[in-house]
Amino acid sequence: MLDLKYVRENPDAVRRAMELKKEAGDLEGLLKMDQQRRDLLKEVEDLKQTRNRVSKEIGKQGADSEGAQQKKEEMRAVSTKIKELDDQLRQIDIKMEHLLLSLPNIPDEVVPIGTDEEDNIEVRAWGDKPKFDFEPLAHWDIGEKLHILDFPRAGKISGSRFAVYFAAGARLERALINFMLDLHTVKHDYCEVFPPFLVNSASMTGTGQLPKFAEDAFKVEGSDLYLVPTAEVPVTNLHRDEILDDEQLPLYYAAYTACFRAEAGAHGRDTRGLIRQHQFNKVELVKFVRPEDSDDELEKLTRNAEEVLKLLGLPYRVMLMCSGDLGFAPAKKYDLEVWLPAANTYREISSCSNFTDFQARRAGIRYRPEQGKKAQFVHTLNGSGVAVGRTVAAILENFQQEDGTVVIPEALRPYCGGMERITAT
RNA sequence: GGAGAGAUGGCUGAGUUGGUCGAAGGCGCUCGCCUGGAAAGCGAGUAGAUGGGGCAAAACCCUGUCUCGAGGGUUCGAAUCCCUCUCUCUCCGCCA
Known part of the structure; x- marks a missing residue:
């Protein structure tokens, strides 16, 4: 607002x-x-x-x-x-x-003018795309061959856009959550939060999911509760209607939650695989900072998210969103896009935004710069650090071998009980 | 799910025969005195939001309105009376 x-x-x-x-x-x-x-x-x-x-x-x-x-x-x-x-x-x-x-946030002056994703600017890229002596499979084929992903059964018990993970697949998903949380809390100094997965409409309004994007969320019938579409909602609302002390800032939070999205209007897009699900796991980074620091904090936050992909050895690029692709609330936004060999394309795996005071005003999150002075709105930022399901997809596709097995990135092995390779069971 | 108690400023806690209450006292905090320095002690100050004026603006000063969990109602007038809702606590039941 x-x-x-x-x-x-x-x-x-x-x-x-x-x-x-x-x-x-x-x-x-x-x-x-x-x-x-x-x-x-x-x-x-x-x-x-x-x-x-x-x-x-x-x-x-x-x-x-x-x-x-x-x-x-x-x-x-x-x-x-x-x-x-x-x-x-x-x-x-x-x-x-x-x-x-209904008025959008004012874009930062460095945001390139443009109409759609074609006009986004590549800021940097990292990693070498893998070269295969064979035709690389899509992750859903790899997952089904290894018996670690099951989409038909997910369809039976829930419907389309759900997945069941088995064995090494489930282990991989869980390992990634722990790996990401450990990285951000230990190395990047974020405070771990484990919030409710259901939030009320006031919280959804505070972060801007309501009223504009109501059709994207799952609502619990007969109540005021919504399934969280991202941890951004509960974590940002932690400090709704609060006045923070200057010494508390900056506040860094890292939270794992499942995320639930109706994906209305996405019919026919990414119908296969883990890319677009009604339920997916994500580790989210949220910051509350002084206004003068939010520019730098966005850079740091983005680097923190990139670190996940670097340690996993996944090639990616960082895109600066142009005005037309920026979205309603951010003043500035970077997307991290991971390389998916089967599709021969980069796919968004993280989105890091500076909302300036736009969310804070709406949610009433302020701080007092000096004792006795007027309270000011903080700046809020958040970014995925990173989307777990898409990371599984990227690992399966980038590290697949000709024999059908998948090599587990070294950094992840301690979280997988030392497992080095996923083989069919 | 049943029964009861409660929600007041940064915290604690008075105020429930409606008017001088935006709110005592205490704690904390800020400034000053005291001290070699600190503690203790003494003195002063200390809720928020928003509008208008002094002014070009900031600081500062004057002033209006709103806010005692939220929303409605009664009244010339509501922290105080009535209704609805939310949350917290205690006891019982149920449950991982």
Whole structure:
């Protein structure tokens, strides 16, 4: 959510952000309503002042005295008027809140102008793509041949876009979660969090999943609870409506959760394999930082996520999102894309964003820079560190051997009980 | 699921015959005195949000409105009375 005052004073910047991000929103309506609201507020506050003053007088002179009767009579009318105006004000507030929530964050000045992923810029690439003397298989074929992935049975017990992992597959998934958490908590100094997987609508609104993206989430029928689409939601909301101490900052959190996504509007895309599931595992990195540090913190966060892929030996590239591919809330975003040989393409495996104060304002997350000074909104950042299912896919495809086995990256072996290679069972 | 108790400022804790209560006291914190320095002691200050004015702006000052878990209601006036909801605690039942 943008600052209303900022919108009022910089309508052109907001208009430009909307164009760049291809977001529709009723800026003009908002500005008009804002003026209306201010006029109305002035009027009703004056009336309240009168009422407060006269009520105090009534108390002083005694409620039963002669003059008091007359004053009560007058104030009855004033109170009725106040109620009317307050009602109008409430209506306007609700509408304005809605309009304000539909305005996207202002892109950082370094964000390249562009319309879609074609215009994203490759910032750097790492690792050598593997060369095969045979036709590399897709990970779902490898997984089924090794009896570690089972999509038909997942379809039976749940439906499409689910997977069952068996044996070394399940072990690999679990090993990756532990490997990533250990890396980020021990080496990168994040605090491990294990949050609820169900969150209420206030939390979903705080991080921006609601109201705009309601159809992407799974809602528990007959309750106010949603399955978390990412750990970003519970972890960012940890500090919702809080004022943090300056010394607490920066706060780094690393959280493993399962993630649940309805994937509405993705019919026919990535229907096979682990790439696009209704349920997947992810280790998420979340930061709360001082505004002046958020630029550097995004770079560090991105490097932390890259470290996972480096240690696993997975080739990847880092993409700077252009304005058209940036999305609604981030001011700046890097995607990490891992190499998938079978598809002969890079696929997103992590997304690292700086939301500046956009989320913090919406979620009411502030800090006090100096004792006795005004509280300011923090800057929030988050990034996958990284998506586990897609990492399994990348490991299977990049480290597959001609004999059908898969070599487990060295860094992961301690987490797999020393297993060096996945063979068919 | 049943019965009961509660939710007040950074924390603790008064305030429940509706008016001088945005809120006592204590703790903590800040500043000052004291001290070689510290502790103790003494004195002063100390909730948040938002609007307007002093002003070009910051600091600062003056001032309006709102906020005592959330939302509604009664009343000239609500922390205080009524209703709904949320959360916390205790006991019982059930359960991994």
